[in-house]
Amino acid sequence: MKKILYIFLLCAVALGMASCEGDKFGPSIFIDPVESEDVYTREFDLWLKKHYTDKYNVDFLYRLDDNATDPDYNVVPVSIGKADTVAHLALYLWYDVYDSVVSPTFLKEYGPKMIQLIGSAMINAAQGTEKLGYAEGGNKITLLKINKMETNNIEQLNEYIFKTMHHEFSHILHQQKTYPKEFGLITPEDYDPNRWQDRSNQEAWQLGYVSPYASSQTREDFVETIANYIVKTDADWQKMITTAGPTGAAFINQKLEMCRTWLAEKWQIDLEAMRAEVQKRQANLDWDMIMSLGFLNEQPENPDGVLPPIFFENGETN
Amino acid sequence: MKTKYIFIGIALACVLGACSRDEESLFDKNASERAQEALDNANEVLVAPEFGWEMIYFANPDSKGYNMIMKFDKDGRVTATAKNETTTHNRIMTDSVSTWLVKLDYGPIISFDTYNDVFHAWADPGTDGDGLLGDYEFLILHADSSYVKLKGKKHSAYCYLYPFKPNSTVEEYYTSVEALQKRLSSNGNIFHVKANTEEYLLHYDASTGLYNLTLPNNAPNSEELESYPVAFQENGIQFMVSPRALGDVRFDIKDGQLVSTSSELVTAPLPDYFIEQMQLAKGSWTIDITKHVNDSLKQAVDSVTEALKEAYPKNKKKAGVQSLRFKKTNDVLALVINYIGNSAKIDIAFTFNIQIQNGGVKLTYVEPTTDAAANVLTYFPTIAGILKQVEGHFTITTSDVLNPTSGLYMIDSSNSEKWFDMTGKTE
Numbered sequence: 001m002k003k004i005l006y007i008f009l010l011c012a013v014a015l016g017m018a019s020c021e022g023d024k025f026g027p028s029i030f031i032d033p034v035e036s037e038d039v040y041t042r043e044f045d046l047w048l049k050k051h052y053t054d055k056y057n058v059d060f061l062y063r064l065d066d067n068a069t070d071p072d073y074n075v076v077p078v079s080i081g082k083a084d085t086v087a088h089l090a091l092y093l094w095y096d097v098y099d100s101v102v103s104p105t106f107l108k109e110y111g112p113k114m115i116q117l118i119g120s121a122m123i124n125a126a127q128g129t130e131k132l133g134y135a136e137g138g139n140k141i142t143l144l145k146i147n148k149m150e151t152n153n154i155e156q157l158n159e160y161i162f163k164t165m166h167h168e169f170s171h172i173l174h175q176q177k178t179y180p181k182e183f184g185l186i187t188p189e190d191y192d193p194n195r196w197q198d199r200s201n202q203e204a205w206q207l208g209y210v211s212p213y214a215s216s217q218t219r220e221d222f223v224e225t226i227a228n229y230i231v232k233t234d235a236d237w238q239k240m241i242t243t244a245g246p247t248g249a250a251f252i253n254q255k256l257e258m259c260r261t262w263l264a265e266k267w268q269i270d271l272e273a274m275r276a277e278v279q280k281r282q283a284n285l286d287w288d289m290i291m292s293l294g295f296l297n298e299q300p301e302n303p304d305g306v307l308p309p310i311f312f313e314n315g316e317t318n
Numbered sequence: 319m320k321t322k323y324i325f326i327g328i329a330l331a332c333v334l335g336a337c338s339r340d341e342e343s344l345f346d347k348n349a350s351e352r353a354q355e356a357l358d359n360a361n362e363v364l365v366a367p368e369f370g371w372e373m374i375y376f377a378n379p380d381s382k383g384y385n386m387i388m389k390f391d392k393d394g395r396v397t398a399t400a401k402n403e404t405t406t407h408n409r410i411m412t413d414s415v416s417t418w419l420v421k422l423d424y425g426p427i428i429s430f431d432t433y434n435d436v437f438h439a440w441a442d443p444g445t446d447g448d449g450l451l452g453d454y455e456f457l458i459l460h461a462d463s464s465y466v467k468l469k470g471k472k473h474s475a476y477c478y479l480y481p482f483k484p485n486s487t488v489e490e491y492y493t494s495v496e497a498l499q500k501r502l503s504s505n506g507n508i509f510h511v512k513a514n515t516e517e518y519l520l521h522y523d524a525s526t527g528l529y530n531l532t533l534p535n536n537a538p539n540s541e542e543l544e545s546y547p548v549a550f551q552e553n554g555i556q557f558m559v560s561p562r563a564l565g566d567v568r569f570d571i572k573d574g575q576l577v578s579t580s581s582e583l584v585t586a587p588l589p590d591y592f593i594e595q596m597q598l599a600k601g602s603w604t605i606d607i608t609k610h611v612n613d614s615l616k617q618a619v620d621s622v623t624e625a626l627k628e629a630y631p632k633n634k635k636k637a638g639v640q641s642l643r644f645k646k647t648n649d650v651l652a653l654v655i656n657y658i659g660n661s662a663k664i665d666i667a668f669t670f671n672i673q674i675q676n677g678g679v680k681l682t683y684v685e686p687t688t689d690a691a692a693n694v695l696t697y698f699p700t701i702a703g704i705l706k707q708v709e710g711h712f713t714i715t716t717s718d719v720l721n722p723t724s725g726l727y728m729i730d731s732s733n734s735e736k737w738f739d740m741t742g743k744t745e
Contacts, residue, residue, distance in 0.1 A: 040393040041417060063417060063431040066455040066471060074443040074472070076454060079433035080415055119433045123447035147433055 044084060051091060052115075056108050060087060061116040073122040073131075078146045083117050085151055086143070086161060088290045090115070093281055094165050101274045102267075110267075112172060114140040119147035129197045133164035135171040142168075154282050158231040162278075166230050170223035177266045183258050184218035187251050193217050205244035208251025225255045226263070230275045231282070356426045356458075363461040364390040364420070364428070370397070371466065371479040372491070374549045376558040377440040377452035378473040382527020383549025383556060385495055386437070387482055390418060398436035401492045404450070405439035410488060412436065426458040428468065475547075476558050478568070483552075491552060498571075499550035505601060505723035505743050508594050509576075509583040511562055518543070519586070520561060521598045524744065531561060532598060574719050588714040589679040591722050592644075593651070593672055595742050602645035602654075603726065603740040605708070612737050618703035622657070625698045630659045642704065644670070644740070652687050653708060655701065666691045668705055678713040678731060708738060 039045070041063075052060040061068070062083035069075055078086075098107045112135070121130035121144045133143050143164055150156050187208040192199075196216040199207075209215040214224035229237065241249045263269040345352060364371075370389030377384070384404070389397040397414040400406050416434035421427050430437055431454070440452025453470030456477065460467040466479040486494070502522070509520040511531070520529045528545040547558040554570035566578035576583040586594055595601040605611075607619050623638035630637045640656040640663055647654060652667040667687035673680045683705045686692040695701050712728040723742030730736035 038393050040391070040395045063419070064429075064454070065431070066429070067423070071472070074441065074448055074451070076438045076441045076443070077431050077433045079435075080417070083432070119438070120443050123443050123445070125447040 041080065044080070048087060052087070056095060056111055058107075058112060059114045061114055062087075064116075064118060068116060069118065070122060073124075074120075075122060075144070076119045076147070078117040078119040082119070082146045082149055086117060086146055086149070089151075089157065089161065090165065092290050093162050093278065097274065097277050097281065101277050102269050110173065110176070112139055112141040112169065116140060116142040117146050118142060118144045121145040121148075127197060132160055133168050135168035135175075138172045138175045141165060141172070151287075154285065158282075163227045163231045166227035167223045170226045171219070173263075173267060174219065174222065179219070179222050179262055180258055183222055183255060186254055186258075187215075187221075188218075190215055191217050191221070201240075202243055205240050205252070206248040208244070208248045208255070210240065210252060210255075221255065222259065225252070226259050226271070229256055229259070229271065230278050233279060233282075353422050353426075357420050357422060360420045360426050360428065360458050360461045360466075363463060363466060364418075365392050366463060367481040369482040369484050372482045372551070374478045374480075374551070374556045375440070375452075376475040376477060376547050376549070377450050378470070378475045379558070380528075380545075380547065381440075381450065381452075381475060382547050383558060384440070385492070385549060385551070387488060387491070388437075388479065394418060396430065396434065396437075398434050399488055400436045406436070410492060412488075420458070423455075423471075424457065426461075427455055427471065428458055429455045476567075478556055486552070494552040495550055498552065498554075501718070501721045501724075502550060502555065505595075505599070505721070507721070508586045508591055508598060510586050510590075511564060511583070518562060519594060519598060520546070520583070521594070522548070523599075529557070529561065530598075571720070576720070585719050585722075588716060588722060588726065589674040589677070592679055592714060592726060593674070595723065596644065596646045596651060599744050600646070601723070601742050601744045602643045603742050605642040605644075606739045606741070607639065607642055610739050612735065614736065615704070615707040615738055618700070618707050621700040621703060622655075622698055625700050626657060626659055629697070633658065633660055639704075642708075644672075645745070648687055650687060653683075653705065655704065666694050668695075668701075670708075675711060676731070678711055679728075680711045681709055683709050707736065710736065712737075 048060045048062075052058045062078055062080070064075075064077035095107055095111075098111075121132060123130045130145070132145055133141065135141050143161055145160050149160050190207045190209075193216045196204075196212050199212040199215055201212065204210070204212045204215050207215060209221060209224070210228040211224050214221040214228075232240070241252065244252055260271045263271050347355070370387055373386040373388045375384045375386055376382075384400065384402050387399040391397075394417045395414065396416055396418040397412060398416070399410065399412040401408060401410045405411075413435040415432075416430065416437070417432045419429045419431055421429060438452075438454060440450040441454045442452075443449045451473050453472050453475070455471040456468035457471060458466065459469055459476075463481070468477040468479070469475070470477070482491075503524055507522040509529075511518045511520055519532045521532065522529050523545075526545070527547065527549075529548050531544045531546065533543070544561070546561045549556045551568075551570075554568060554576060557564075557567045557569075560567050564578070564581050564583070566580055569576040569578045569583055571577075575585070585591070592603065595603070605615075607616065611619075619639050619642070626637040626639070627634045636658050637660075638658060640658060643654050643656070644651065645654055646652075647665075647667045650669045651672050652669050654665050654667045656663055656665050658664070668691060669684040669687045671680075671682040671684050673682075686695055710733075711731045713731055715727045715729075716722040716725060718724045726740045726742070728738050728740065
């Protein structure tokens, strides 16, 4: 009797649940590049899938979703042409560098899972500052002001994109393995999260920071030190050290050494090798090669320098 | 044991009751089906017009409307064309390499999700973080083959799309729009609006691109109540939201009036318009004293000019009356005589009492507005001849009711030989 009762009960519950069925869903609103033959961006989307999603497990987001932005700021999407260029440059000056210097699987394992491009900066007019990038939850890097990018201006490319990528990725790394507490004790008194923007480069350098933003708080100082060291040329780095004076230079060098040790011990990253590879590539941007895998194949103005091909259609490095 | 059966009974009732089919169905289809239908409908509607859409784009609730032509392709591309002084320096500009997407959020949304040089200029934060406060994602409030209505997701302005006329090129379209804008707005257009028992005035402010709503008391300090962003089309105007009791947002020209499906914008009676143009639109009326002018007024002007030449022999060539215009000056309505004596042009104002009377307007000269004017009248008494020629009760006609500033014809009610013509402008 008891058994029959339970069977009956089970059937009734199943019937009750099944009666809720009825929702029929249409095709997903999310575009699958493989299935979307008639979509204008299909070629680019397939290229991104191959070179980013499949290889590095990262979603390269260039079509802006308003819900994925900070509502306190007004922003605009990136242009397809600029997105195409950044996608190629990021492979050349960032992903492929890690593949070469650290390991081919490092970024797939630890790198951001989403890279989002936004056309404009996030401007805080009251403070007189603009945000060029940010990292969220160790998973996502957002790069801003991409529409203003000049492809033949490596200093600007670094400022808008690659310094920002190294900066934000360093955040992701220290969010997983914390940086040494002693770092914050080197120049603890001059951090100013509210008025850092009032400092000039020279003032920041002389206080022992590699940039005004580095002087905002310890964690920004840490990642700014790494990012600036990687992308700054020897000449620019030395100019900063000279201008910083003996005191400022000593602080900066002390911080750099701490970063170097932390990267080596915690992540097995050779900062000097990383920097050397980036500097070599920056000095010899081969646009024909970089864009040869292109979607729009927009050539930048005045490309100069020639470097032997670094990666090929199959993504292998030489 | 009995308790157990009761418990099972309650459990069954709960399970079955939770999904009871007896509940009255408010919709034919479930939520996901209706959402998908809305998306499908929006997609189909937007790509349907072969020549795209005329888009009246209000970037934000305080922005005047801008005219664009948007062409949505099935492959997700959108082509935007615009011509305006704010974002394209009055050149026709087209950009085709950007994308659009209809998706579901709080409702169907259209997202312009990659940058378009033409379209996103309004949403770009510029250097102050705000820019022109436009949007790139919009709620789709209405979509059918006759029109689409959007609402900016962040800044909440309404936009309207109408199928672009197939017999009109882009150049012809903007030429027509600009011609109507000039006709309706360049000299301070004024409409009367009746809402229940109240009557309001709508007058166009070219500096902001807004129609301002005011009380119709002819008072110089009439309090401004509200402002309504507007855009001009080929054959009508488009408000962002309906002004007061008008009930409609789009008005087309028909039989010389602006009408909508349910109401019309009533142009001001000409005597009212004559005064309101000076008070509300800060305009003036210039009397034609060179070409189309009656003999008596011409003689009066000539006699003052002669007197000026005699008084200023060193500047005999240039001395003379330059213009006559009615305008509000020093808080009074006055006839301003502009003349050249020694060298520079000088304005001298004479106060007139202007009253609406018997379907016309009664102009009565009162006194010189300033001591300087009184002195000039003493030195040049023939000025009184001019003042006399514009005094009296005048009936008023115009060749264009929608733009009376193009020409007001004043004829003395008791003497048809006494007349003068005026054109209006804002200063």
